[in-house]
Amino acid sequence: MKQFYLVNPWIANICWVLGSILFVELVRDIYHVVSHIWSPLYKWHGWHHRVFRPDLTSVSTEIYQKATWYHDVPESLVMLTFSLFLWALTFVWIPSYHWATLAGFVYTLSFLFPAIARAIGIPNADQLTDLNHLPGAFSEPPTNWFVNRPYHWRHHFDNQNAYFCGTLSLVDKLMGTALSLKGKTIAVTGASGxxxxxxxxxxxxxxxxxxxLTSGNQTITLNIDGKDLEINTINWQVSQENNLADLFEKVDILVLNHGINVHGEKTAEAIAKSYEINTFSSWRMLEIFLKTVRTNSDIACKEVWVNTSEAEVSPAFSPLYELTKRTLGDLVTLRKLDAPCVIRKLILGPFKSNLNPIGIMSADRVAKQIVKLAKADVRTIIVTINPLTFVAIPIKEFLVSTYFKLFTSK
Known part of the structure; x- marks a missing residue:
């Protein structure tokens, strides 16, 4: 009698292979998190944070080898133990697939043996196997789902209580530690709105x-726990963005949030004003800021967040607002292809403001969600009540980005 399988055995085995590898990666990252929380473990893990200078050269070979014995090797052994535990469970409960789960065990050996090689000082073992700690100039900003050198650099020199992940950034995203805002200097345009x-x-x-950053003359104050706090307020004007160049040298994250809404107007003056403020002013500020990204620290830590609006893909019942925001959105998508630092898009639905007095969402809720999603390292932040936007924006971004990649020079 022919045996019936609910799932194709090949597909099931592949899923178990990938799942076992993901499992040990999660174990690795959780072990790292616990190492920062539980002092007995941090006593050993702390050696790892003594090893490197900001340029990722090691302080000494002796400390590097000790740190490898005290952190890398135990971490790999914990991964190995849990990979065998997973194999034992599948051997008992799902014996048909127990061999597939050994992939996690084999994968872990690719960390354990190189760690031992580095610890005993085999020549060039560090150059071949410790890739996230190689010295030299960064060639790209922190990546999104996989951990590269700039991403891991931030764990050492930006905030040791964030950026815990070693290969995949999933745990950081879930914990909200994929981007640390603590101590960052962040400038926000449209600050009076x-x-x-x-x-x-x-x-x-x-x-x-x-x-x-505001075009008004008033000092911005925030009410925090019933007390008014004056914020460092910088006055600027559209077409005078170059005056902010010196300030941008000291800014870690620039949030481009200013804009106007002329609603139903369609005069030549309204067209020029809308494009100048909503599109080209933000574009000029973006380019000025990107010129400040020079060092490894800049590449790793500097960012731009651009509020392009849900109007990129849906009507805002204000044609000029839609046209200018869509243009800005496409320009940002184009610039993201080779930007020297992270650029995030803010795709926001209708919230109540001076630009949109009939907005449905509250600005406070929207801002809270933006910060939460940014800390999870979401690169296209969508906050809206329209479910279609969550489908339309990724499709649009993929198609437009692919088109730009194919038909622009590197």
């Missing part, structure tokens, strides 16, 4: 040092 003020508030609560 509803969203601007709310962003300043929630970024401040996240430990950032915030700067308000």
């Amino acid at each position: 509803s969203l601007g003020r709310s962003l300043l508030l929630h970024l401040h609560k996240a430990g950032a040092k915030v700067i308000a």
Whole structure:
């Protein structure tokens, strides 16, 4: 009698192979997190943080080897133990697939043996196997789902209580430690508006040092726990973005949030004004800021967040607002292809503000979600009540980005 399988055995085996590898990676990252929480473990893990200078050269060979014995080797042994535990469980409960789960065991050996080689000082073992600690200039900003050198550099020199992951950034994303805002200098344009003020508030609560950029003359204040806090406020004007160049040298994250909404107007003046403020002003500021990204530290830590709006893919019942925001969105997608630092898009639905007095969401809720998703390292942050946007934006980003890659020079 022919045996019936609910799932094709080949597909099932592949899933078990990949699942066992993911499992040991999760074990690895959780072990790292625990090493920072539980002092008996940190006593050993702390050696890992003594090894490297900011340029990722090691302080000494002796300390490097000790750190490998005290952290890398035990970490690999914990991964190995749990991989065997997973294999034992499948051997008992799902024997048909127990061989597939040994993939996690074999995968772990690819960490254990190189760690031992580094610990005993085999020549060039560190150059061949410790890739996230290689010295030299960074060639790209922190990647999203996989850990590269700039991503891991931040764990050593930005915030040791964040960026825990070793290969996949999943655990950091779930914990909200994939981006640390603590101590970061963050400048927000459109700071006098509803969203601007709310962003300043929630970024401040996240430990950032915030700067308000506004075209108005008033000093921005935030009400925190019933007390008014004056924010460092910088006045600027559209077409005078170059005056901010010196300030941007000291800024870690620039949030481009300013804009206007002329609603139903379609005069030549309204067209020029809308494009100048909503599109080209933000574009100029983006380019000025990107010129400040020079060092490894800049590549790893500097970012730009651009509010392009849900109007990129859906009507805002304001044609000029839609046109200008879509243009800005496409320009940002184009620039992201070779940007020297991380650029995030903020795709926001209708929230109540001076630009949109009939908005449905509250600016405070939107700002809170933006900060939460940024800390999870979401590169295209969508906050809206429209479920279609969550489908339309990724499709649009993929198609437009692919088109730009194919038809622009490197």
